[in-house]
Amino acid sequence: NAGVMQNPRHLVRRRGQEARLRCSPVKGHSHVYWYRQLPEEGLKFMVYLQKENIIDESGMPKERFSAEFPKEGPSILRIQQVVRGDSAAYFCASSPQGVPTSLSPLHFGNGTRLTVT
Amino acid sequence: SQQGEEDPQALSIQEGENATMNCSYKTSINNLQWYRQNSGRGLVHLILIRSNEREKHSGRLRVTLDTSKKSSSLLITASRAADTASYFCATDSRGGGSEKLVFGKGTKLTVNP
Numbered sequence: 001n002a003g004v005m006q007n008p009r010h011l012v013r014r015r016g017q018e019a020r021l022r023c024s025p026v027k028g029h030s031h032v033y034w035y036r037q038l039p040e041e042g043l044k045f046m047v048y049l050q051k052e053n054i055i056d057e058s059g060m061p062k063e064r065f066s067a068e069f070p071k072e073g074p075s076i077l078r079i080q081q082v083v084r085g086d087s088a089a090y091f092c093a094s095s096p097q098g099v100p101t102s103l104s105p106l107h108f109g110n111g112t113r114l115t116v117t
Numbered sequence: 118s119q120q121g122e123e124d125p126q127a128l129s130i131q132e133g134e135n136a137t138m139n140c141s142y143k144t145s146i147n148n149l150q151w152y153r154q155n156s157g158r159g160l161v162h163l164i165l166i167r168s169n170e171r172e173k174h175s176g177r178l179r180v181t182l183d184t185s186k187k188s189s190s191l192l193i194t195a196s197r198a199a200d201t202a203s204y205f206c207a208t209d210s211r212g213g214g215s216e217k218l219v220f221g222k223g224t225k226l227t228v229n230p
Contacts, residue, residue, distance in 0.1 A: 004159070033217065042205055042222040043160070056217060091159055105150065106218060108159030 002027065004094050005074075006109035013082045013116050021077040021112045025094030032075045033106065034067060037089045046090075049075060082116045089113045122221050123206055129227040136193040138224040140206030141186075147209050149182055150218065151191050154203045163191075163204075198230045 005024040013019050025032050030051050035043035045059040049069035060067065064082075069075040079086055090113075093106040123140050130136055140149070148167045152160040166173045166182045166189065173180045179192040193200055203223040210219040 006159075035220070040222075040225075042220040045217050045219060048217055093160075105162035105165065106152075106160075108152075108161070110157070110159045 004092055004107050004109035006090075006092050006112050008112060009110065011112055011114050013114065015083055015116060016081050019079040019082050019086070019114055019116075021079075021090050021092075021114070022074045023077070023092030023094075023109060024074040025092070026096075026107050029094035029096050029107070031095045031097065032069050033093045033095075034075075034077050035091045035093065037091060037111070043091060046077070079114075082114070084116050087114055087116045123204070123224045125224060126222070127225045127227070129229065130196055132196060132198055132228055132230050134196055134228075136196050136200070136226055136228070138191045138204050138226070140189045140191070140221055142189075142206075142208050142221075143187065144208075144210070146184075147216075149180075149189050150207045151178075151180060151189075152205045152207060152220075154205065154223070156202070160205065193226075196226075196228045198228050200226060200228045202226060 004026055007022050011019055032049045034046040036046055037043045047060050047067045048056040051069055052071050064080045066078045089111045091108055091111045093108045095106050123138055146168055148165050150165045151163045153163050154160045164175050164178055164180050166180050168184055177194045182189045203225045205220045205223045207218040207220045209216050
């Protein structure tokens, strides 16, 4: 059984370019979360999506960042006009239900490491 | 917002010793979870303890929860070099229209062979 798949693992972008990060959740999971992690820091919540719906984007910067989880295909985190401060590891997690429990904790991918030069 | 805060930030021990990590949080919770992150990898769920539980065991892991002090501890007994990783506590947080997990900054554990 495949876990959460994120690609690319590493992404280098120049300032002003766009970054697209993809996340395929565990098969059968309809809840996807995106987190950002700076070096030596914990994970900061960005956005929570269900299929075709943004449930909570309270952690997303107001500009340049967007996320989607279409009916078919992976969830996409899109960062437009990247700046150096966007350099971080971006993790996607999925769950079969909205509230993680012992039986259905969050399953994380291995992240995409974005470097903005 | 940061809900959980782990301490110490870094811990270095010898193989066979026990490792204790602590987590404090600010608001009331339904449950508290511990996750582990190996370098360059995603987080892996270790254990969940509910707000009405005081202690939980899983293999060499022991978690305690004190809701009156808003704190939790993770004990790893008889540590092994393979336990070297960062350990994060996570609490459920309601805000922005949903419940979500909020993570602390983690404790970086090094187990020396």
